[in-house]
Each structure stands twice: as C-alpha cells, then as structure tokens.
Amino acid sequence: MENIYDYANNIKVITTVSGDKVITMNKAIFTTIRNAIHDASERYEDKGLEATADDLKKLWYELLEKNHESEK
Numbered sequence: 001m002e003n004i005y006d007y008a009n010n011i012k013v014i015t016t017v018s019g020d021k022v023i024t025m026n027k028a029i030f031t032t033i034r035n036a037i038h039d040a041s042e043r044y045e046d047k048g049l050e051a052t053a054d055d056l057k058k059l060w061y062e063l064l065e066k067n068h069e070s071e072k
Contacts, residue, residue, distance in 0.1 A: 004028040034063050 004010065010029055014022040025033075041056035 005032070030063075030067070034060060034067075037063070 002009065004026055005028060007029060010026050012024045014024070016022060037056050037060045041053045041060060044050075044056065045053035
C-alpha cells in the first residue's frame with residue numbers, strides 16, 4: 001500500500017481556466033491539515049495574536065463545513 005502521508009504523491013494542485021486553484025488530497029492528509037490549522041490557531045491565541053488566531057479558526061471551521069457538505 002502506498003504511504004498515505006506521502007505528501008508529494010498524495011497532494012495535487014490544479015489551476016482552472018479562471019485561475020482558481022483546486023487542491024486534491026487523501027482523507028488522512030486532509031485531516032492532518034485541519035488538525036495543524038486548529039493547533040496553530042491555539043498557539044497564536046496563546047501568543048496574543050488574536051487576528052491570526054481568528055483567521056485560522058475561520059479557515060478551520062469552513063474546511064469542516066465544506067467537508068461535511070461534500071459527504072452528503
């Protein structure tokens with residue numbers, strides 16, 4: 001079985017005609033990214049960097065929501 005955490009082979013970035021970026025990855029990597037974003041938001045909050053922490057929390061929340069929508 002291929003290593004599920006092999007980022008080089010399991011993440012793809014595609015540019016659409018309009019210039020948007022589409023990122024594909026396996027579920028394990030997606031979960032790792034979500035967890036890293038959440039952990040980083042807490043660390044920034046601890047350092048008093050509220051704006052960055054809030055931005056990361058919004059990103060984390062939207063990733064969760066979009067993921068739930070995609071699984072319906």
